[in-house]
Amino acid sequence: xxxxxxxxxxxxxxxxxxxxxxxxxxxxxxxxxxxxxxxxxxxxxxxxxxxxxxxxxxxxxxxxxxxxxxxxxxxxxxxxxxxxxxxxxxxxxxxxxxxxxxxxxxxxxxxxxxxxxxxxxxxxxxxxxxxxxxxxxxxxxxxxxxxxxxxxxxxxxxxxxxxxxxxxxxxxxxxxxxxxxxxxxxxxxxxxxxxxxxxxxxxxxxxxxxxxxxxxxxxxxxxxxxxxxxxxxxxxxxxxxx
Amino acid sequence: xxxxxxxxxxxxxxxxxxxxxxxxxxxxxxxxxxxxxxxxxxxxxxxxxxxxxxxxxxxxxxxxxxxxxxxxxxxxxxxxxxxxxxxxxxxxxxxxxxxxxxxxxxxxxxxxxxxxxxxxxxxxxxxxxxxxxxxxxxxxxxxxxxxxxxxxxxxxxxxxxxxxxxxxxxxxxxxxxxxxxxxxxxxxxxxxxxxxxxxxxxxxxxxxxxxxxxxxxxxxxxxxxxxxxxxxxxxxxxxxxxxxxxxxxxxxxxxxxxxxxxxxxxxxx
Numbered sequence: 167x168x169x170x171x172x173x174x175x176x177x178x179x180x181x182x183x184x185x186x187x188x189x190x191x192x193x194x195x196x197x198x199x200x201x202x203x204x205x206x207x208x209x210x211x212x213x214x215x216x217x218x219x220x221x222x223x224x225x226x227x228x229x230x231x232x233x234x235x236x237x238x239x240x241x242x243x244x245x246x247x248x249x250x251x252x253x254x255x256x257x258x259x260x261x262x263x264x265x266x267x268x269x270x271x272x273x274x275x276x277x278x279x280x281x282x283x284x285x286x287x288x289x290x291x292x293x294x295x296x297x298x299x300x301x302x303x304x305x306x307x308x309x310x311x312x313x314x315x316x317x318x319x320x321x322x323x324x325x326x327x328x329x330x331x332x333x334x335x336x337x338x339x340x341x342x343x344x345x346x347x348x349x350x351x352x353x354x355x356x357x358x359x360x361x362x363x364x365x366x367x368x369x370x371x372x373x374x375x376x377x378x379x380x381x382x383x384x385x386x387x388x389x390x391x392x393x394x395x396x397x398x399x400x401x402x403x404x405x406x407x408x
Numbered sequence: 409x410x411x412x413x414x415x416x417x418x419x420x421x422x423x424x425x426x427x428x429x430x431x432x433x434x435x436x437x438x439x440x441x442x443x444x445x446x447x448x449x450x451x452x453x454x455x456x457x458x459x460x461x462x463x464x465x466x467x468x469x470x471x472x473x474x475x476x477x478x479x480x481x482x483x484x485x486x487x488x489x490x491x492x493x494x495x496x497x498x499x500x501x502x503x504x505x506x507x508x509x510x511x512x513x514x515x516x517x518x519x520x521x522x523x524x525x526x527x528x529x530x531x532x533x534x535x536x537x538x539x540x541x542x543x544x545x546x547x548x549x550x551x552x553x554x555x556x557x558x559x560x561x562x563x564x565x566x567x568x569x570x571x572x573x574x575x576x577x578x579x580x581x582x583x584x585x586x587x588x589x590x591x592x593x594x595x596x597x598x599x600x601x602x603x604x605x606x607x608x609x610x611x612x613x614x615x616x617x618x619x620x621x622x623x624x625x626x627x628x629x630x631x632x633x634x635x636x637x638x639x640x641x642x643x644x645x646x647x648x649x650x651x652x653x654x655x656x657x658x659x660x661x662x663x664x665x666x667x668x669x670x671x672x673x674x675x676x677x
Contacts, residue, residue: 178665208670212664212665212670215509215510216509217506217509217664217665217669217670218664218665218670219663236512237512237513237514238512240510240511240512241512243510245510247506249502249503249506250503251502251503251504251506251507252503253424253428253503253504255428255431255432256424256427256428256431260424260427263420263423264420264421264423264424264504264507265507265510266420267416267417267419267420267421267423268417268420268421268507268508268510268511268513268518269413269417269511269512270410270412270413270414270416270417270512270513271416272412272416273416312507
């Protein structure tokens with residue numbers, strides 16, 4: 167399923183945070199949203215997830231407007247937030263069941279889906295453990311498993327690797343790419359870490375609320391006359407990326 | 409959207425609230441200490457100086473403990489609601505709020521269900537309190553315990569919605585101390601929880617009117633009458649209307665950017 171943002175602008179009070187941002191996420195592809203802290207990534211995520219109300223422009227999922235048919239659009243979205251959104255005192259299973267219920271799944275369906283997702287993420291053995299006992303990498307996997315419980319077509323991840331060590335970060339990144347490949351999920355992965363982006367990815371560069379580029383890594387380098395993504399980013403924004 | 413989606417969502421939110429209650433049962437037990445101190449210590453001391461004449465719904469002279477028990481029930485809900493609302497917007501509940509708001513169901517439904525679920529846990533605490541109060545001869549009729557349930561639930565929703573409204577819109581009250589001083593204490597003391605309003609009228613007519621305009625007074629009276637199997641139409645109607653208005657305002661006016669749900673509070677800029 168495609169996700170299309172058209173002419174999205176947003177301001178907090180008088181302060182513009184996003185200015186006329188338009189892009190399309192292609193079905194079954196991994197998209198990287200690259201931008202330094204303060205670029206407007208979290209605001210864009212707020213809008214994509216309906217936490218923030220659209221002020222200008224629209225976001226469509228498979229043609230369904232988030233503004234006009236929010237419920238139908240939200241069913242297609244799975245989200246992993248930057249900050250922990252798990253209940254640390256509850257078990258992995260209890261966290262997943264809560265999410266499933268919020269999406270209107272019956273207990274029976276929810277139990278089956280939980281078992282499937284936990285199996286896929288190799289977390290079945292941890293189902294009855296309180297989340298507090300899991301390490302950072304496992305918690306992130308639980309959050310992704312949870313985001314997929316209601317079988318969305320689009321997965322949005324807002325800096326999911328923040329706070330993880332390098333090996334966990336790489337594993338997580340590879341895992342999501344695999345999902346994209348296996349299930350045809352449309353993925354938007356926001357990051358400020360260039361090493362999480364690959365040249366074949368479709369890359370959206372967001373800087374101070376403006377979308378400066380929307381192309382794959384090779385084109386990005388070509389257009390900026392640079393030889394690496396880091397250089398391309400620097401050429402576009404005048405800033406270093408981590 | 410199918411009706412059963414709403415039902416499963418409602419059940420999931422309730423179930424989570426009870427799971428959390430069970431995980432944190434010692435914290436909830438300690439929340440009972442405050443009303444019990446009021447009942448066992450404050451009331452014992454004040455019984456000597458405060459005579460309570462026969463007023464409805466009581467049919468005989470009552471002890472001061474009996475008089476303040478309904479007010480203390482409402483106090484339990486008041487503290488819990490304010491604490492719950494603050495945690496929804498600022499701390500403990502932020503993660504679960506993010507997940508909650510990702511549901512495709514309408515936001516007002518999600519928020520009201522969440523407030524109700526938190527209220528149900530408060531109501532559970534009220535029943536434990538009432539059982540303990542029975543040991544010191546606060547003995548409403550047995551059916552009163554059942555009759556008071558809707559009054560307690562209504563109060564919980566009213567105060568939960570008030571808490572959410574305050575937590576979302578009044579930046580200065582983002583810590584519990586502020587809410588205690590500017591919301592909880594004024595609401596509690598300027599009500600019929602601790603003294604009958606005719607006493608207050610004797611002391612100061614304008615304070616009496618402040619109490620009359622305090623929705624908490626009417627919640628306390630609804631609880632008091634229901635507990636003694638009487639129906640106070642005026643108190644119930646006022647409580648119900650204020651509940652509906654506050655719920656509508658709190659849910660329609662809910663803005664995640666005014667909270668920490670997005671990660672940082674941005675609305676103040």
